[in-house]
Amino acid sequence: MSETAASMRFAIELESELGEPMLPRPFVVQQTKRETADTATLSLTALDGAPTSFAPGQFTVVGRPGWGEVPISISGDPAHPDHLEHTVRAVGDASRALVGARPGDTLLLRGPYGVGWDVADGVGGNVVIVAGGIGLAPLRPALLQILAHRPRYRRVFLVYGARAPHEMLFTRQLEHWRGRFDIEVAVTVDAATPEWRGHVGLVTSVLPRADLDPDETLALVCGPEIMMRITADALVTNGLPPDHIKVSLERSMKCGVGVCGHCQLRELFVCLDGPVFRYDRVAGLMTAREL
Amino acid sequence: MVFDVVGLQALIDELIRRGYAVVGPTVREGGIVAAEIRSIDDLPRGVADHQQPGEYRLTESGADEFFGFASGATSWKPVLFPPRRMLWRHTSAAAPVAAPLDETPRALLGVRACDLHAIDVQDRVFADRAFIDPDYVSRRRHTFIVAVTCGHPSDDCFCTSMGGGPKPSAGFDILLTEIADDLGHRFVAEAGTAAGAEVVAALASRPASDDDRAAADDVADRAAAAIKRTVDTEGLRDRLYAAREHPQWDDIASRCLSCGNCTLVCPTCFCITTNDIEDLAGPVGRERVWDSCFVVEYSYIHGGPIRRSTQARYRQWLTHKFASWIDQFGTSGCVGCGRCVTWCPVGIDITEELARLSTAPPTASEKEEQ
Amino acid sequence: MKDVTQLLAEQPLFSDLGNDMFALVAGCAHNEHFGADDYLFRIGDPADRFYLVRRGLVALELVRTGGSRLIVDTVSNGGIVGLSWLVPPYRWNLDARAVEATSAVSIDAGCLRRKCEDEPRIGYVLLQRVSSALYQRMQAARVRMADVYGVPSDE
Numbered sequence: 001m002s003e004t005a006a007s008m009r010f011a012i013e014l015e016s017e018l019g020e021p022m023l024p025r026p027f028v029v030q031q032t033k034r035e036t037a038d039t040a041t042l043s044l045t046a047l048d049g050a051p052t053s054f055a056p057g058q059f060t061v062v063g064r065p066g067w068g069e070v071p072i073s074i075s076g077d078p079a080h081p082d083h084l085e086h087t088v089r090a091v092g093d094a095s096r097a098l099v100g101a102r103p104g105d106t107l108l109l110r111g112p113y114g115v116g117w118d119v120a121d122g123v124g125g126n127v128v129i130v131a132g133g134i135g136l137a138p139l140r141p142a143l144l145q146i147l148a149h150r151p152r153y154r155r156v157f158l159v160y161g162a163r164a165p166h167e168m169l170f171t172r173q174l175e176h177w178r179g180r181f182d183i184e185v186a187v188t189v190d191a192a193t194p195e196w197r198g199h200v201g202l203v204t205s206v207l208p209r210a211d212l213d214p215d216e217t218l219a220l221v222c223g224p225e226i227m228m229r230i231t232a233d234a235l236v237t238n239g240l241p242p243d244h245i246k247v248s249l250e251r252s253m254k255c256g257v258g259v260c261g262h263c264q265l266r267e268l269f270v271c272l273d274g275p276v277f278r279y280d281r282v283a284g285l286m287t288a289r290e291l
Numbered sequence: 292m293v294f295d296v297v298g299l300q301a302l303i304d305e306l307i308r309r310g311y312a313v314v315g316p317t318v319r320e321g322g323i324v325a326a327e328i329r330s331i332d333d334l335p336r337g338v339a340d341h342q343q344p345g346e347y348r349l350t351e352s353g354a355d356e357f358f359g360f361a362s363g364a365t366s367w368k369p370v371l372f373p374p375r376r377m378l379w380r381h382t383s384a385a386a387p388v389a390a391p392l393d394e395t396p397r398a399l400l401g402v403r404a405c406d407l408h409a410i411d412v413q414d415r416v417f418a419d420r421a422f423i424d425p426d427y428v429s430r431r432r433h434t435f436i437v438a439v440t441c442g443h444p445s446d447d448c449f450c451t452s453m454g455g456g457p458k459p460s461a462g463f464d465i466l467l468t469e470i471a472d473d474l475g476h477r478f479v480a481e482a483g484t485a486a487g488a489e490v491v492a493a494l495a496s497r498p499a500s501d502d503d504r505a506a507a508d509d510v511a512d513r514a515a516a517a518i519k520r521t522v523d524t525e526g527l528r529d530r531l532y533a534a535r536e537h538p539q540w541d542d543i544a545s546r547c548l549s550c551g552n553c554t555l556v557c558p559t560c561f562c563i564t565t566n567d568i569e570d571l572a573g574p575v576g577r578e579r580v581w582d583s584c585f586v587v588e589y590s591y592i593h594g595g596p597i598r599r600s601t602q603a604r605y606r607q608w609l610t611h612k613f614a615s616w617i618d619q620f621g622t623s624g625c626v627g628c629g630r631c632v633t634w635c636p637v638g639i640d641i642t643e644e645l646a647r648l649s650t651a652p653p654t655a656s657e658k659e660e661q
Numbered sequence: 662m663k664d665v666t667q668l669l670a671e672q673p674l675f676s677d678l679g680n681d682m683f684a685l686v687a688g689c690a691h692n693e694h695f696g697a698d699d700y701l702f703r704i705g706d707p708a709d710r711f712y713l714v715r716r717g718l719v720a721l722e723l724v725r726t727g728g729s730r731l732i733v734d735t736v737s738n739g740g741i742v743g744l745s746w747l748v749p750p751y752r753w754n755l756d757a758r759a760v761e762a763t764s765a766v767s768i769d770a771g772c773l774r775r776k777c778e779d780e781p782r783i784g785y786v787l788l789q790r791v792s793s794a795l796y797q798r799m800q801a802a803r804v805r806m807a808d809v810y811g812v813p814s815d816e
Contacts, residue, residue, distance in 0.1 A: 018425035020389040022378045022565070022579065038812070047385055065381065066567050066574030091593035091812050106385060133810035163810035190805045192732045197760050200720065200735040202801045209739075224809040252592050254564050257422035260582070261562035262589060264611065266532070267618035272421060288535060290603035594813030 021257045024069070024108035027062075029101050030083065035169045039134060040099045041075060041087045044107060051081035056141035057116025057248060057276045061256040062086060062109040067097035071253045071271070073138035074112060078145055084109075087137035087169060113256045114275050117142040117246060122218035126155045130203055130231050132223020136160055136169050138248050138275075139222050147183065155212070156183045161203035161227070163190045184208065203227065204234040214239045221279075222248045229286055232279045242280035249275050249282065266291060292480040293503050294496040299357065299478060300331045301494050302437070302465075306398040309490070311435055314370060315400035316363055321349060323363035325370070328400070335360065342445035342629065345638030352443075356471050358401055361445035362628045366558035367399055367406050371430045372413065378565070380576035387576065392429035402438045404459035405450045405628040409558030410436075411462055415620045416561050435486065438463035442510045447629030449520040449642055455626060457514035465491060468507040479507040520632075520642040523649065524613075524623065531614040534648045535606070543644055544602035546637045551583035553631035554608065559624050562589070584608050609641060609648075665692045668766050672713040673739050674790050682783045689772035695759035701742060708751045710767045711743035717763025722756040734798070735760065741794050746770035 026047040033041045046052060054074050063069030070092070076085025090096040101107065119127070119142050127146055131139045146153055158177060162168045168187070178185040186206040188199035199206050203223075219235050221228050228247045235245055251270040254260035263270040265285050268277070285291055294301070306313050307329065315328040318335050328334065339352035340360040352359040377390040402410075417427040441450075441457040450456060459466060464487030468479045479499050482488035499507075534540075554560040564582040568575040582589060585604050590597040598604045616624030625641075632640050666687040669675050675686060693712070695701060701712055701719060712719070719742050721734040733755070736742045742757050742765070751770070777784030 018423055018428060020378065020425055021422040022577070023389045024379075024387060026385045026387075066569055068567055069565075089812070108387065161810075163808070167810065188735075190808075190810065194720070194722065194730050194732060194758070196732060197718075198735075199718070199737065200732045202804060205801065206737075226804060226807060226809045230804060250592060251597070252590050254582075258420060259417070259422060259424065259561070260564060261584065262564075262582075264607075264615070266610070267615035269619070290598050290600060291535070291607075 021259075022110070022255065024061075024063075024110045027084065027107045027109045029103050029105045029107060031103055032101060035087065036167045038091075038099070039087060039089045039169065041085055041137075041169075042098065042101060042107075043076070044084045044086065044109070045082060046084075047106070049082075052084055052112065053081045054078055054084070054112040054141075055116035056119060056145050057138055058112040058114045059138075059256070059275065060084070060086070060109050060111030060113065061253070062098065062107055062111075063094050064097040064101060064105065064107055068094035069108065069110070070094040070098070071113075071256055072098070073248070073275075075137035075140050076144075078141050079148055087134065087140075089134050111256060114271055115273065115277075117220050117248075117276050119145050119218075119220075121246075122146070123152045125153065125216035125218060126157070126212050127153055128157045128159070128208060128212070128217060128219040128235070130159045130161075130207070130219065130221045130223075130235075132161045132203055132227035132231070133163065133167075134169065135221075135223030135227070135248070139220060140170065140173075142220055143177075143183075150182055154216070155208075155210070157208045158183060158185045159203050159206055159208070160185070160187045161189070161206075161223070162187075165189055165192050165196050203231055207231070207234060207238070212240075214241060214244065217244060219245045221245060225249070225286060229283075232283070236279075242283060243278050245279035246276050247279055247282065247286075249277060249286075292482075292491050292494075292496040293477050293499045294480065294494055295475065295477050296331065298494055298496060302490070303329065303331065303400070305490055305493050306400075306435065306437075309396075311396045311398035313398045313400055316358070316360075318349065322347065323349070323360055325363060325365060325367060325399075331357065334358075334401075339443060340445060342447045342633040343638070344447065344632050344640045345635055347633050354471055355476055356442070356469055358439045358467075358469050359443050361441065361443060361448055362403065362405065362630055362633075364556060364630070364634065366409065366556065366628070366630065367402060368409070368413070368558050368560075370397060370399065371410065371427055371434065372417065372424075372561065374581045376426060376579050377568075378577045378579050381574055390426075390576075392426050394429055394433055396433045396435070397430075398435040398437060400437045402436050402459075402463065403441045403628075404438070404455050404457060405441075405448070405453075405626045406558055407436070407438055407459045407462045408450070408453070408455045408626040409628065412559045412620070412622060412624060412626065413561065415622065416559075435490075436463045437465045437467060438483075440466065440468040440507065440511050441514050442469060444514050444518050445629055445633070446519050447632040447640075448518055448627060449522055449629060450627035451515055451518050452520075452522040452524060452642075453623060453625050453627035454524075456511070457518075458511035463487070468510055470503070470506045470510060472506060474502065474506070477503070479503050520629070520640070522613075522625075522627070522642050522645055527623075527645065527649070528614040528617050530649045531610050531645075535610075537648050538652050539644065539647045540602045540606050542647075543605050543639060544600065546639055547601050547605050548636060549585040549587075549601045549604055550636060551585040552634045552636065554583040554585060555581070556630040556634045557612075558626065558628060558630070559612075564589075584611070609644070613645065665690050665766060668692055668715060669713075671715070672766060674713060674741060674787070674794075678783075678786065682780070682786070685776050685780060685783060686768075686773065686787075689769040689776065691767050691769075693765050693767045695763045695765070697759060697761050699759045701757040701759065701765070702753050703756050704753050706753050708743060708746040708753050709770050711741065711746050711770055712757075712765040712767050714738055714740050714742060715764040715766060717765070718760040719763055719765075720758050720760050722758060724756070730756075734802075741791070744791065744795060746774075747788075747791065 027044040031043040075087040251263040258272040417424040
């Protein structure tokens, strides 16, 4: 029988060549580390041992069998794709099940998906990384990638704001970064007891005050949306063009591959066009009521 | 080619002989519903439909026509994109296994231009992007389409505004135009593809005369002239984006029940959600089900839904359909079938609402004068 | 070794004041040093001077029921410590403690208030600049009230 209208429409030869985008792969929990009371970092390897390359800022859709699946940013080192790290906060059933996972447990994972930080945009210039709360998790791969290629960049800043000293992530690694001479680290908390010898206040109060050439500076900002907006606006007020600032947005996601419709922000699919966006593209959409 | 009523049965028989399940319009529970058929007796002969905002009922057309109505309730969407589909199952091996793809050969009989346009719109959503739905592609490849020229648009139709018209120009294997006049009840058949030509060649028919072709054109012309509603699509995307805080959204929200009927009957809406399926022994797999942006939980992230109000959810649906869709897929999401107008329980007419949203809202002083 | 007028000129609050204005204000200023955990002032004390941090870190603290302390803000280089000197009854609402060795320029509040009454132009300019700092602190405090790093409960 000759080609039907349908088969002419599609250049694809065989459906069997098309993968099922919604089919997950099994991964095994190698290690878990409790970061704070409600947050844990899981280190996963694929059951079949295959490495999973990813770009900093990408996410996977992951879950415990029978407990749904949720989008979680990859928080580990992109130079080591055999181990996928995810830092998960327990905010619902699926994420709580992930935080409670034990070494040896099997998780089901799809991805990596999304547009990442693309730190190469900052090569040759300064990079200012501003993280709020769990926003440090999606930024850690970017920082690790920058540090792995340190000579390509000029000055590198990490600004990290958390609610309280005991709610900070990656504390050992933070101390290590603070000890380095080639990265300037400023940490602040919303409030603290006197044992805290550091800054108290919003991340905007500890942004680098050095004279940084705005044309040669890239800012990567991640955290709750209010924090990202305020930080990006403060950077713009200080002279950084909005297209030199990138933010990572979060929306409801059921598929992560642009078919369920849930993550739409006007014409943008946060899972396909993001989650990392240049601030000039999304600033107006971020302030829109109930968009 | 022209054949008569007997020829229509012969067409159905030929398609069945070639292994297709023939799916066509039938009358069921007071509505036109697509179902598997074997005989022309299964078709809605002499049936017409009365459609108004919030109203639908079948009537006797008074004419001896099989396709004398406009749009049925469901469209052809559930055939290519089923409301519920298993995605994968857990097996005894550790890795989940994808559910088999549907490869049932189906011949759709009576697809109107608006619904053909809708299939094209959905092709771009499911089969022309970074991630492709393999089940949609499989179903689509095993689908044979017999389109019909629409002779009786309803009062709610506006296909001519959305880049279509009563007569489809492409995307079908066979196109039938039904004519019931003094010269007899007959079908002018056009093949759109080699497959369609093969089927038509197997039927007893005669070549179409000039009178036949004129009569067929007349059906389409009269139908186009009968379309009552319009949408001005020129610059509509930018106007809708600019109307984000227009007070008309509140007005619509005061009527909208956020029942989601519009998204169910719309032939292009594609949103889904997923559920884990379990039995007593443990997790079984995951299924995909239709979802609607009108459901409050649709935009839920920790702390609550982003679109809490009915106003925000209605705005999302309409803006997506007529504006964002263009940026996402290169065409409008609407084909002008009018189903959302008919099946809205409170009769919201999107053609009217789009016109109101396209005008500047009254200023404060104008409001005072009112 | 810089004198106090030079140090004052480095402070954002007093930068680019006209020479005559600056000379008036400099008369109220002194250079001061605090060791780690020294208190600059305590809650309830008269707000008779305020501080512009040159180098170091100062924590603003509240004492909660039961005696535990909470740092609600810190001020570092270029920042103003103490705003209660502007508003009657001119008494401190917080404790201010140097977290580390800190150098600051202190301004005699009474002296400055008198000079501002004598020369309203100075008063107006200083008030504008202090208001800006006040505004930013208030905004920041409100954002922190929103507890953006917490997990919102479903409403």
